[in-house]
Amino acid sequence: MAEPIAFVTAAAPNYLAQVRVLCVSLGRFHPESPFYAFLAGDEAAERAVRDLGVRVLPLRDLRLRGLAGMLLRYGPKEFCAAVKPALMLALLRMGHSCAVFIDPDMLALDSLADCLAEASAHALTVTPHLDPDCTDGREAAFERSLLLAGMFNGGFLAATNRTEATGFLEWWQERLRTACYEDVGRGIHFDQRWLDLAPGYVADLHILRDPGINAAYWRLPWVRRGSSSGRYLVRGLPLRLFHFSGYNPARPGEITRFRPGWLVESLPQAAELFRHYRQRLLEEGWNEHSCRPWPWGELWRLACGFRSVRRELRLLLPRLRRRWEARTGGPGLSAAPLAASGGDQQGLPLEGLRPEENGDQRQQRSQRDQDDPGQPEPRHDLRIRMQDMRVSHRTPPSAI
Amino acid sequence: MNIAIASIASNRRMALARSTAVSLSLHHPELPFFVLQADAPHAAVDPAREPFRLLSYAGLGAAVPQWLHFHYGEQELTYALTPFLLRHLLETGFDAVLFLKQETMVLGRLDPLLEMLARHSVVLTPHLLEPPRGRQARLRELNVLRAGIFNGGVVGFRRTAESLALLDWWARRCACLCRLDVENGLHFEQRWLDFFPSLAPGLGIVRDPGINVGHWNLPERRIEIRNGQILACGLPCRIFRFSGYDPARPGTVSRYRPDWQVADTGPAAEVFRRYQALLEQCGWRECAGLPYGWDLFDNGEPIPLPARRLHSALGEAAAQFGDPFAAGAPGSYYSWLRKNHPRLFRELR
Numbered sequence: 001m002a003e004p005i006a007f008v009t010a011a012a013p014n015y016l017a018q019v020r021v022l023c024v025s026l027g028r029f030h031p032e033s034p035f036y037a038f039l040a041g042d043e044a045a046e047r048a049v050r051d052l053g054v055r056v057l058p059l060r061d062l063r064l065r066g067l068a069g070m071l072l073r074y075g076p077k078e079f080c081a082a083v084k085p086a087l088m089l090a091l092l093r094m095g096h097s098c099a100v101f102i103d104p105d106m107l108a109l110d111s112l113a114d115c116l117a118e119a120s121a122h123a124l125t126v127t128p129h130l131d132p133d134c135t136d137g138r139e140a141a142f143e144r145s146l147l148l149a150g151m152f153n154g155g156f157l158a159a160t161n162r163t164e165a166t167g168f169l170e171w172w173q174e175r176l177r178t179a180c181y182e183d184v185g186r187g188i189h190f191d192q193r194w195l196d197l198a199p200g201y202v203a204d205l206h207i208l209r210d211p212g213i214n215a216a217y218w219r220l221p222w223v224r225r226g227s228s229s230g231r232y233l234v235r236g237l238p239l240r241l242f243h244f245s246g247y248n249p250a251r252p253g254e255i256t257r258f259r260p261g262w263l264v265e266s267l268p269q270a271a272e273l274f275r276h277y278r279q280r281l282l283e284e285g286w287n288e289h290s291c292r293p294w295p296w297g298e299l300w301r302l303a304c305g306f307r308s309v310r311r312e313l314r315l316l317l318p319r320l321r322r323r324w325e326a327r328t329g330g331p332g333l334s335a336a337p338l339a340a341s342g343g344d345q346q347g348l349p350l351e352g353l354r355p356e357e358n359g360d361q362r363q364q365r366s367q368r369d370q371d372d373p374g375q376p377e378p379r380h381d382l383r384i385r386m387q388d389m390r391v392s393h394r395t396p397p398s399a400i
Numbered sequence: 401m402n403i404a405i406a407s408i409a410s411n412r413r414m415a416l417a418r419s420t421a422v423s424l425s426l427h428h429p430e431l432p433f434f435v436l437q438a439d440a441p442h443a444a445v446d447p448a449r450e451p452f453r454l455l456s457y458a459g460l461g462a463a464v465p466q467w468l469h470f471h472y473g474e475q476e477l478t479y480a481l482t483p484f485l486l487r488h489l490l491e492t493g494f495d496a497v498l499f500l501k502q503e504t505m506v507l508g509r510l511d512p513l514l515e516m517l518a519r520h521s522v523v524l525t526p527h528l529l530e531p532p533r534g535r536q537a538r539l540r541e542l543n544v545l546r547a548g549i550f551n552g553g554v555v556g557f558r559r560t561a562e563s564l565a566l567l568d569w570w571a572r573r574c575a576c577l578c579r580l581d582v583e584n585g586l587h588f589e590q591r592w593l594d595f596f597p598s599l600a601p602g603l604g605i606v607r608d609p610g611i612n613v614g615h616w617n618l619p620e621r622r623i624e625i626r627n628g629q630i631l632a633c634g635l636p637c638r639i640f641r642f643s644g645y646d647p648a649r650p651g652t653v654s655r656y657r658p659d660w661q662v663a664d665t666g667p668a669a670e671v672f673r674r675y676q677a678l679l680e681q682c683g684w685r686e687c688a689g690l691p692y693g694w695d696l697f698d699n700g701e702p703i704p705l706p707a708r709r710l711h712s713a714l715g716e717a718a719a720q721f722g723d724p725f726a727a728g729a730p731g732s733y734y735s736w737l738r739k740n741h742p743r744l745f746r747e748l749r
Contacts, residue, residue, distance in 0.1 A: 128597070128598030129598065130595060130598045130599065131598065131599070132562075132565070132598075132599045132600070132601075140573070140577070143573075143595065144577075144584070144585055146595075147585030147586070147591055147594070148584070148585045151594055151595060151597065151598055152598075171531045175538065175541075178538075179538065184585070185582070185583035185584070186542060186546070187542045187543075187545035187546040187582075188542070188545075193545055194541075194545075196545060196549050196594060197528065197531075197541065197544070197545070197549060199526060199549060199550075199597045199605055200526030200527065200528045200529050200530075200549060200605070201528070201529070201530060201531060203605075203607060205597075207597055207598065207601075209601065
């Protein structure tokens with residue numbers, strides 16, 4: 001039997017400094033709990049965290065189904081989000097009774113013992129973005145962004161070794177295999193929106209309401225510094241785990257890229273926290289590590305190029321065909337080999353959601369929906385399929 | 401505990417409320433059933449002859465924002481009034497209210513639900529209790545993600561400080577953001593329920609497969625009929641929802657699922673047949689022909705939807721126009737629209 005509780009994070013190699021800062025800060029309060037990291041199989045990056053005692057998870061331990069497709073479909077951000085359930089399942093398989101996933105861009109500032117005890121007593125633990133004390137008229141804009149980005153933050157999750165939790169993680173991993181990108185209008189926001197289904201799927205779901213856990217920019221207005229202790233507090237409770245969501249150390253004056261123009265210096269109480277975090281990142285080699293390339297970059301860029309060529313051709317071919325037909329008076333070029341094959345799947349709306357969409361939307365959707373489960377998997381995982389190239393074309397402005 | 405059951409309907413859908421009332425009274429004759437008329441009064445809807453207690457829109461008083469019936473069309477208004485009606489009933493002395501949306505048939509005693517309501521300040525039913533299977537599994541889940549995790553058809557509130565605060569918040573959101581715009585995260589009143597697990601520690605999530613069966617979870621609920629009793633997953637089916645069911649096309653499950661025939665639903669087809677018979681008994685044909693009372697300006701011109709949206713967006717500035725339905729006066733909203741936005745009316749023709 002391994003240690004009961006273990007932490008795990010997933011990061012592209014250019015986030016190595018963040019991983020080191022998180023690991024050191026967690027180790028201060030929880031030296032007894034092992035810290036695992038998935039670094040996308042990058043050996044140089046893996047060597048660079050050995051001195052901290054980080055247990056590196058190799059790609060093969062994740063037992064990912066459809067790995068080649070994921071590497072073609074996803075860039076670093078999407079891929080690291082898409083392996084969260086596999087990482088937690090790997091830890092549970094190793095014998096840990098509770099696997100705690102933490103995004104790399106977090107800093108532990110106090111002990112998590114109470115919340116870990118709560119998490120250990122439930123199948124699945126999530127942290128909500130919104131809490132009862134911050135719903136007023138002014139927050140409607142934030143609430144509307146959450147309707148698109150998801151109710152729970154994917155930056156902190158805990159699962160215990162119970163059938164209900166592992167079943168949920170397996171289902172989630174299967175969804176993330178093909179649908180972990182940003183297409184908020186369709187109900188997809190990386191890994192996160194899928195978590196909204198958890199209250200229905202997991203009877204023993206625990207909603208961790210401690211405002212000091214996984215606090216991010218949306219709780220900054222309530223962050224204060226205790227006058228005597230110097231500890232950070234959120235609404236009077238200790239700030240335990242801060243999530244620097246959207247913070248870019250290269251632009252240290254800005255709190256988050258999700259709210260442009262919101263400056264660190266506008267929050268005198270929290271500015272010191274950001275300065276401290278940036279200092280720690282620099283000490284852990286951010287200048288060097290942030291330049292590390294994505295190990296699957298060539299493959300991904302090739303797939304991106306292929307997708308954009310295909311998209312252009314799909315737009316161009318019908319025009320060429322019309323021109324051809326106008327001149328020759330008969331059928332000519334065909335877009336069929338490049339257009340989607342298979343049935344045009346209609347939506348199944350609920351309570352007034354009507355399947356009204358124009359032809360282009362329906363075509364785009366039917367192309368994307370072909371990745372539905374039920375399609376036979378290739379025998380060799382490295383065989384490249386047309387459908388592995390498919391990904392949403394739309395990138396609406398991000399919310400969280 | 402003093403419990404009320406509540407629903408909302410416009411005049412032309414009043415037969416749906418009647419059918420809910422009739423089916424409810426078979427199992428719970430003791431519970432008062434209130435129906436809010438989301439419409440102007442009409443002779444065909446006579447409070448003295450209805451099988452429920454009719455509440456008029458005006459009866460909600462100042463709790464409803466002024467001109468809400470102008471800001472929203474028929475369906476939007478019917479849904480947006482949900483938190484206002486629940487709050488009204490809790491304030492008039494009921495300890496708890498169970499809301500049953502139109503298109504509901506009660507098939508059995510609701511005791512498990514009422515017991516949950518005694519323990520929780522809010523009770524909700526998720527659309528899905530387990531991942532759907534089959535070819536369209538992911539598509540069905542995405543539809544739930546866009547329409548809302550919880551179904552707005554069965555919602556219970558017990559009077560507590562927590563639930564009243566939640567109702568206030570929900571009512572504020574429904575007052576201006578109760579419309580269908582799924583690309584932007586809006587799905588009438590229903591998507592706001594997604595926040596309830598975050599906002600309400602006292603939330604109870606109904607996991608009884610026999611409560612709130614609808615087209616969204618029908619394949620998973622394994623309907624069967626044993627000795628005349630309808631079962632879902634082997635347990636008594638207590639509330640069946642017919643969202644989008646059109647009695648004029650009794651062969652189709654829902655207008656939201658035009659490709660799905662009642663005949664293909666297996667034993668559930670019998671439930672649809674019973675519902676159709678109940679609707680016939682409740683006079684759906686007569687109701688269907690009734691006009692919606694707030695479709696027109698008082699000069700008989702239809703109100704364009706953008707005119708409703710614009711009036712809502714004007715906020716307090718709209719007060720200068722007075723009654724937006726009144727077209728005659730020189731300073732009226734209608735004459736202002738005619739002068740500044742004449743295209744709105746041309747596009748209607």
